[in-house]
Amino acid sequence: MNILLAMIPLSILLLIGAGIAFFWAVDHDQFEDMDTPRLLPLEDLPDEQPPEEPPP
Amino acid sequence: MNTPATACWHCGAALPADPPVAQVAGSPRPVCCHGCRAAAQWIEGLGLADYYRLRDTPAERPVEHSTAQVWARPELARHAVRILADGRSEVCLLVEGLRCxxxxxxxxRGLGTLPGVASVQVNATAQRARVVFDAGRATLPQLLLALERLGYRPLPLDARALDDARRHESRxxxxxxxxxxxxxxxxxxxxxxxxxGAFDGMDGATRDLFRWVGLLVATPVVFYAARPFFAGARRSLAARRLGMDVPVAIAIALIYAASMVETLRGGAEVYFDSVSMFVFFLLLGRHLEMRARHRAANLSDALARLAPACADRVRADGTLERVGAVELVPGDRVHVAEGGILPADGRLESERCSVDETLLTGESLPVTRQRGDTLVAGTLLVQGPARLLIERVGADTALAGIVALVTRAQTERPRLAQAGERAAAGFVARVLALAALTAIGWSLIDPSRAFTATLAVLVVSCPCAFALAVPAALTRALGVLAQRGVLVTRADAIEQLATATHAVFDKTGTLTSPELRLERIEAHDGLDREAALRLAVALARGSSHPAARAIALTLPDVALPAVDGLQVLAGAGVEGRVAGRRLRLGRADFALDGTRIPAGLEEATVLAGDGRLLASFQLSERLRPGTRDALDALTADGLAVEIASGDAPGRVAAIAATLGIAHWSARQRPADKLSRLTALREAGARVIAVGDGINDAPVLAGADVAVALASGAQLAQASSDIVLVGNRLDALAGARQLARQALAILRQNQRWSLLYNLTAVPFGALGFVPPWLAAIGMSLSSLVVVLNALRIGRQEHSPAGSPVAAVAGAGA
Structure with missing residues (x-):
């Protein structure tokens, strides 16, 4: 069971790391706008692609 | 959503006869006006034409009269712009028309292309944009103009809004x-x-290790995450009330403290998992509730939008000067152009004008005001111009008075849910008393078991299931309703929606669309209807009155007779000469020029030539789509439906007859509506009020459940509990059905957790429950409550075949 003495502190360190990352993300506006990012990949479409016709 | 070819490519409005054409992404697109064409071309020019594929609602029509330049005044800009530490400027803009x-x-992207703009951050739910820019290379008016060209209406907010309390709270x-x-x-x-380990025989050292790490992870949960409960409990106690936070905080503190003591002295059992789970579930419920609350508009936004930011002050020499509305003082004279909004309350100094006072009265048609009449801030000048002697500004205006009325009605609102909260608090107080009794009892009989038994009572009866019973059901209901376009901003509204007995609807803008429609034409004097209509349309094109617009829209693209000397007379009608004959279109007494008005034409719009009646037009309001079905479903659901409108009796009666509503009242001012509501409530009714206008705001605030339409006034939304996002009233019927289901499940949850506690607590108190069983029992009881709550909104649980269920299904 001595492996626990290594694994438990490791899990706690990981937890603290995740917590710090999340706090950083909240403080740096990562959760301010939950709508736009899903559109960003669409922005870089090549120009030559014909525009979509509107439905009638 | 892309708009069909009959509508403007940019803003989705109806197209005129010969629409201007914009070139977007290589194809010609018809637009409704030159403003929209400029906006579309500009978006294309920036290489941002993808916008039209990405959007899901049409854009706003660009503003015709820009107010951007007034923000160049340092007196005004100082209020809005904050200088950052590195010398750059930051401004927070409220962007109207920001919808998707x-x-x-x-x-x-549009603002990012401007020189000098360092960063742009837009929040769609709050409708705000924060822009950081270099004041040397970009100016505030440039930013505002760029937004206006994109078709939005930007309004710089007070610089204090930059330190947004809301943002802080959600973070x-x-x-x-x-x-x-x-x-x-x-x-x-x-x-x-x-x-x-308890079963398999864990050795003491390993057990203690797990307890200590349990203590380690539970400590931040109790001391950081659970702070809101302790703060709330402290506030309640300071106010000498026993809110829900008090027992919750006591339970958290006791379980945590007891577990810590057990860890230190190597006692029987620890409950760090229970206390963390308890905190997490309660916080989750509060978080979802807060998000719903933030999505609804707030009062300060509403006020900022209603009153214009700037005004034209008349100098002593008669020239005009653009100033900020905040700079006006009583005694100033201001000039308001046609289509402008009055910046403050004042007395009319010009001869006459016509204003849209929907704000105060709900009257759907403009009214005429004479010299010396008092006009109030926020009203729209339909026909002008007008010159005003300012009498009251800022917090003294009638508009601010309405806001105060709303605030007061909100604080006086009955809180049915407080009863539920008191029940839970009472329950927990009793459990705490019982735990104390257990401790005393056992310390008399067998002191060594006192601590374990007391802890078992606390954990087995832990208010978890009981405290979760309400939030779990409400949270699930809020989530499902939000998906169906019904935003609930106050969680108790669910209970009141389910138990309501009456529904009071506003008419203008709620049951009906804001626009009028030409219902019936009667031609006289040998004229055929087609010819009469053509003459009327030719005249009506000259006026912006809603009635004239409705007539003008009926014949958008035919050759019309030429009109000479077209003249608009505020509050009366339009006059002009066609083929030498003097024609008048408007109110009967004006058009017929004093001759006897035939019966039945008092409220009609009349066309007359040289004082002789040529034709009469009956205008009616259009019902919103789905209104009839929605009202039928609500009536079938056992609600007594009535209309309270500020409009004229004739128009209200017509709508009531169309919808089959027996009870209606007309010419109701906000105070009348509020007293009608109070009377209903005193008679024992629970009332749903549905409205969209600013004049409805006090009524909405005073009702048991207030429902506003998302297209309506911000102030109405701010004082409502439920906002219908899609503007479809039939969503309301579905929401009521769901609220009832949620309430049933909520009661089920409460009964189940009460039953569980009544069964488990005596065993715990008598010392029959080993601590691990207490913990499992507590977790299972909470799990049952949460899983039961997840059933809310499942279609198979609503009675199939009823019209309400069909509507709810269609809305999902």
């Missing part, structure tokens, strides 16, 4: 939720090892 994610995309809540969630996961993992 594509708008966010467009604004971020703190998110962090607390995360800490509680991580803590819960870890604590449960360690607890599982402990429970298994």
């Amino acid at each position: 994610s594509a708008c966010v995309w467009l604004i971020e 703190a809540a998110l962090k607390g939720l995360l800490v509680a969630g991580f803590g819960m996961m870890q604590a449960m993992m360690y607890a599982t090892a402990l429970y298994l």
